[in-house]
Amino acid sequence: MTTVVLERTPADAPSSALRFYQFNTLMLETNGPRLWDSLMAMAEIGATANGGSSRLALTAEDAAGRALFVRWAEAEGLSVSRDAIGNLFARRAGQADGPPVVIGSHLDTQPKGGRFDGVLGVLAALEAVRTLNENNIQTRAPIEIANWTNEEGARFTPAMLGSSVFTGALALDDGLAREDTHGERIADSLQIIGEAGDTPLARPFDAYFEAHIEQGPVLEDNDKTIGVVTGGQAIRWLDVHLTGKAGHAGTTPMPVRRDAMFAAAEAMAAIEDHVAGVDGLLATIGECHVDHGSRNTIAADVAFTLDLRHPADAVVDAAIDRIRERLAERLPTRGVEHELSLHWRSPALPFDDTCVGHVRDAAKALGCAWQDIISGAGHDAFHLARHCPTAMVFIPCADGLSHHEAESIEPEHAKRAADVLVNAALARAGRV
Ligand SMILES: [Zn+2]
Numbered sequence: 001m002t003t004v005v006l007e008r009t010p011a012d013a014p015s016s017a018l019r020f021y022q023f024n025t026l027m028l029e030t031n032g033p034r035l036w037d038s039l040m041a042m043a044e045i046g047a048t049a050n051g052g053s054s055r056l057a058l059t060a061e062d063a064a065g066r067a068l069f070v071r072w073a074e075a076e077g078l079s080v081s082r083d084a085i086g087n088l089f090a091r092r093a094g095q096a097d098g099p100p101v102v103i104g105s106h107l108d109t110q111p112k113g114g115r116f117d118g119v120l121g122v123l124a125a126l127e128a129v130r131t132l133n134e135n136n137i138q139t140r141a142p143i144e145i146a147n148w149t150n151e152e153g154a155r156f157t158p159a160m161l162g163s164s165v166f167t168g169a170l171a172l173d174d175g176l177a178r179e180d181t182h183g184e185r186i187a188d189s190l191q192i193i194g195e196a197g198d199t200p201l202a203r204p205f206d207a208y209f210e211a212h213i214e215q216g217p218v219l220e221d222n223d224k225t226i227g228v229v230t231g232g233q234a235i236r237w238l239d240v241h242l243t244g245k246a247g248h249a250g251t252t253p254m255p256v257r258r259d260a261m262f263a264a265a266e267a268m269a270a271i272e273d274h275v276a277g278v279d280g281l282l283a284t285i286g287e288c289h290v291d292h293g294s295r296n297t298i299a300a301d302v303a304f305t306l307d308l309r310h311p312a313d314a315v316v317d318a319a320i321d322r323i324r325e326r327l328a329e330r331l332p333t334r335g336v337e338h339e340l341s342l343h344w345r346s347p348a349l350p351f352d353d354t355c356v357g358h359v360r361d362a363a364k365a366l367g368c369a370w371q372d373i374i375s376g377a378g379h380d381a382f383h384l385a386r387h388c389p390t391a392m393v394f395i396p397c398a399d400g401l402s403h404h405e406a407e408s409i410e411p412e413h414a415k416r417a418a419d420v421l422v423n424a425a426l427a428r429a430g431r432v
Contacts, residue, residue: 027365028131028422032415035127039414042068042107042123043115052405053115057108057150057161058086058189065107066195069122069147076129078145082197085165085175086149086190089199092129094142094429099204099388101139101429103128103421104146105212106162106380110154114407116213116397120414122147124211128422140430141206148380149195155180163380167387168202205388207355207428210381211417212392213409217400218373225416226363227373227394230356232382234313234348236320238306240267240327244336246292246300258335261290261299267338270326271306274319281319282309282376305343311374313348349382352389355428359391362423368416377402393420 045068046054046061055061066088070080073090081089091100105121125145132143148166153159156178164170176187190196214220219227244260268285275283284307291301306323310316324340331338363370373394375382384390395417398408 027362028135028137028419028426029366030124030127030131030415030418030422032411032418034130035123035414035418036411038072038123038126039115039119042119046109048112048405050112050405051115052112052407053109053119054111054113055107055109056111056155057152058155058186058193058195060193062108063193063195066147066193069107069126072126073129073145076126076133078129081199082195083166083199083201084172084196085162085186085201086195086197087162087166088147088149088195090126090129090145092132092139092143094139095432096140096142098141099206100142100144101425102144102146102205102208102384102388103210103425104144104148105210106148106151108150108152108154110152110403112405113152113154114402114404116407116409116414117215117402118151118212120213120395120409120417121211124414124418124421127418128425131418131422132426137426138432139426140432141428143425143429146208150186151380156186160378160380160383161186163383166201167383169383169386172201202387205384207352208381208384208388208390209355209359209421209424209428210379210384210390210392211421212379212394213397213402213407214373214394215377215397215400215402219371219394219396220398220400222371224369224371225395225413226368226370226420228356228360228363228370229351229375229381229392229394230372231311231348231350231385232375232378233309233311234316235344235346236308236316236342237344238308238320239339239341239343240264240304240306241339241341242267242302242331242336243338244298244300244302244334247298249296249298252298257298258300259298260302260336263331263334263336263338264288264302264304266330266334267327268304270330271323274322274326278310278315278319280310281315283307309376311348349385351381351385351391355389355391355424358424358427359393359420361427362420363393366416366419366423368420391424393417393424
C-alpha cells in the first residue's frame, strides 16, 4: 500500500492539497487541522463536564449546533434548505441541476454523548466542500451536505427518524407526532427552533456517502485507518417465553419442580453454545423478566429477549432453526413449555457496489491501511440505501467506545475520513 507522489503542490498552495498519486489518479487531501478545529468548536455546544457533548435532537443546543453549521456552510457559498421534518441540507451547485451526491450524517447526540458520533460525518462533509472550493473544483452533479434530524433516538423514537421520514419508511405525520418524555411533539420542537422547511421529501439523490466512527473495536484491533463499509448486518429480534409451575421454595423437592428459571438458564446456555460455533454470529439477551417473581417462589413464567445478528440472512435464519431444535430437545425434560417467536426482522443490507468501490479506491489511492467491514450499528445510511446508491466510510475510535463522553478519535484518522469522503464523492459527482 505504498503511495507514490508524482507531483507535490507548491508551497503557496492552499492548505488542502491536490496531489497526483499512483496510476496518475488525481487525489484530493483535506485540511486536517481545519477539520479538527471545526469538530472542537462544535463540541463546545452542549459541552459536558467530562469532555463529551449533549445536543439532544431539536433542543436549544441542537439549534445552536445547526446554526453554527449553517454559518460555516453559507461562508462556503452553499445554499441551505430544510424539509418538513427538519433535515438540513447545504447544496454546492453542480454543472447540471440534477440529483445531488449527498454526504453527511447527524449533529444530534446522546444525553451524555461523545464529540464524534455523527458530527464527524457532517463536518468531514463540510471539510470536503471547503477543499473542493479552495481547489476551484467543479462537479457535474451538485454536492449536498445533509444533517439528519434525531438520528440518536435519545429524545424522540425511533432512532434515525429524519432519514426514515425523508425516505418514506416512516410517514411524515407519524414522525411529527412523536413526543419526548415531557409530551413535546417533534412538530412543536421544530416550530420553536424554526427548523422546519419545504424542501420536498424523497426527492431523488444520485448517491449518498456517510463517514462515521466505527463504534466498535475491529479497525483498531486490526490497525486499520479506514473501514470500507460493505453494508449492514441482518438482525432478528426474538422473544422466548417459558412456562413452568410455581411452588414453595422450601417444600417442593427438586425432582418434581417445573422451574421456568432454570429452564431459561439452560436455554440461554444452549443459545450461547450454538452461537460460539458460528463465525461472526452475535447473540444478545438484553432483557429477562420473571412474572410475579418472588425470592421464595419457583419461577413459573419467564420471558427473555434475543437479538441475533450476522452479515448474512441465511446464517441468522439457520441459527434460529438450530436454536429452536435445541430448545425442543432439552426443555420438555424439565416439564417446562416454551415458545420462541420472531418479534422483528431486518434483512441484511448490502451497500451499492459502485459506491463502495469509490470508497475503496479512494482509501487505496490515498495509501490508507483499510479493510472491508460490516456495520454493527444502525445508521441513516441504511434508510438512504433503500433510496439511492449508498456507501459508508468508518474510522477507528479508541477502544470502540461510543455513546459515551469519553469517545475519542485520532485527528489524523478524522482527516483520512474526509480525504476518502471527498474523493469518493468527487468520483461519483464527476469532475468537470
Ligand atoms: Zn451516529
